[in-house]
Amino acid sequence: MVSPELFAPTEHEALIRFRHVYKVYRIAETGVVALGGVDLDVAAGEFLAVVGPSGAGKSTILNLIGGLDRASAGSVEVDGRDLGLMGIDELTHHRAARIGFVWQGTARNLVPYLTVRENVRLPAAVDPRGALGRRHDPDELVRLVGLGDRLRHTPGMLSGGEQQRAAVAVALANTPAILLADEPTAELDSESAAAVLEAFRAVNREFGVTIVMVTHDLGAARAADRRIRVRDGRQLHDGTAVAPLGRDGRVRLPDEAVAALGDGELEAEISPDEVRLRRRNETGDA
Ligand SMILES: Nc1ncnc2c1ncn2[C@@H]1O[C@H](COP(=O)(O)OP(=O)(O)OP(=O)(O)O)[C@@H](O)[C@H]1O
Ligand SMILES: [Mg+2]
Numbered sequence: 001m002v003s004p005e006l007f008a009p010t011e012h013e014a015l016i017r018f019r020h021v022y023k024v025y026r027i028a029e030t031g032v033v034a035l036g037g038v039d040l041d042v043a044a045g046e047f048l049a050v051v052g053p054s055g056a057g058k059s060t061i062l063n064l065i066g067g068l069d070r071a072s073a074g075s076v077e078v079d080g081r082d083l084g085l086m087g088i089d090e091l092t093h094h095r096a097a098r099i100g101f102v103w104q105g106t107a108r109n110l111v112p113y114l115t116v117r118e119n120v121r122l123p124a125a126v127d128p129r130g131a132l133g134r135r136h137d138p139d140e141l142v143r144l145v146g147l148g149d150r151l152r153h154t155p156g157m158l159s160g161g162e163q164q165r166a167a168v169a170v171a172l173a174n175t176p177a178i179l180l181a182d183e184p185t186a187e188l189d190s191e192s193a194a195a196v197l198e199a200f201r202a203v204n205r206e207f208g209v210t211i212v213m214v215t216h217d218l219g220a221a222r223a224a225d226r227r228i229r230v231r232d233g234r235q236l237h238d239g240t241a242v243a244p245l246g247r248d249g250r251v252r253l254p255d256e257a258v259a260a261l262g263d264g265e266l267e268a269e270i271s272p273d274e275v276r277l278r279r280r281n282e283t284g285d286a
Contacts, residue, residue: 014041014077015177015210016065021074023060023233034060036233037074044177047204047211049224057233058214062180065212066099067091078178100171100209102164104183109167110155116142116166117151123173136207141169144206145199161192165199172203179203181213185220197223253277 018040024031035057042048050058063069064076067083076083078098086094103109110119120138142151145165147158155163164184171179181200185193197220203209213224221227228235245251253261257277265280 015044015046015079016040016042016212017075017077018061018064019075019077021064021071021076023057023064023069024072033233035064035071035230038230038233038235040228040235042210042212044210045204045208047200047223047225048213049221049227050212050214050230051216051218051221051227052230054216056230058230059182060233061230062101062182062212062214065178066101066180067094097174098177100174100176100179102167102171102179102181102184104186109170110163112155115152115154116147116158116169119155119166120169120173122170136172136175138169138173141172142166144202145169146195159192161188161195164188164192164196168196168199168203172207172209175207177210179209179211181211183215184213185215185217190219193217193220 018038021035021038021040022033023035024033026032038057038061040061050061052058060069064071064083065078067086070076070084078094081094083091083094101109110116111122114122117138120141124135124138139148139151142148145168147162147165147169150158150162150166153162155166158166167184168179168181179200184200185196188196200211200213201223204211211224213220215221261277261279266277267280269276269278
């Protein structure tokens with residue numbers, strides 16, 4: 001059994017720290033490189049979006065943080081503890097006590113024959129003596145995600161967006177320090193997606209829970225405090241998502257970008273999934 005004090009946050013340390021993390025999946029004789037040397041620090045209380053194309057390694061990053069999988073090389077630390085050095089029991093405790101998951105498919109997050117209230121109470125039911133620590137009041141959690149009037153509904157009576165908000169409440173029932181979300185808005189229309197993102201922001205603000213959210217959707221990524229982009233298993237850089245292309249074909253840049261680029265002459269480098277702007281005659285990151 002792992003004592004909870006081992007997980008006490010260490011000051012001045014990132015809550016989540018990846019150092020040169022590689023993940024190679026072996027299929028028969030060949031290896032598939034899912035992550036090719038990712039360095040990443042996530043501060044406690046941060047809301048981070050991980051964006052990138054399909055197959056880039058985004059879900060792999062979540063699986064490593066959650067202890068569902070182990071790095072092939074490099075280290076993944078949570079609260080200063082190297083998950084690669086933990087035994088199975090410790091890793092299971094890490095997952096149960098520190099991590100909440102919201103999966104992409106709405107069907108995977110909720111027990112279909114239980115009401116919203118019962119779903120949120122379920123984690124307490126499997127840990128009746130509170131070995132996993134203090135808990136939030138389930139009804140308060142449901143209200144925080146905007147479903148106070150849906151407590152007695154079963155998932156089948158809820159919209160996809162409402163189901164995902166209920167999933168956020170379930171994921172937080174054991175007061176995890178970290179909430180991992182894999183494409184939480186992928187199946188939703190923009191209005192439902194906005195409500196789900198508002199639920200993330202609310203729990204981030206109210207409970208200081210650290211959120212790592214994987215998404216293809218740059219609109220969803222804009223809701224986070226910070227974005228990183230992965231492609232082909234490599235972390236490219238922190239990106240700033242800008243407003244979608246307007247009808248006039250113009251893009252509005254964030255004020256900081258306008259300030260940084262000044263009124264000099266600019267050039268753009270355009271590739272399939274990003275556009276980089278820089279001052280003419282300058283090299284490197286703009
Ligand atoms: N269990 C596995 N066995 C073999 N290869 C895997 C396994 N899981 C992932 N991969 C491979 O690793 C790479 C990264 O996968 P990952 O699921 O992290 O991508 P992703 O960015 O989440 O993609 P998507 O947006 O489609 O969900 C892919 O090439 C994938 O095929
Ligand atoms: Mg994925």
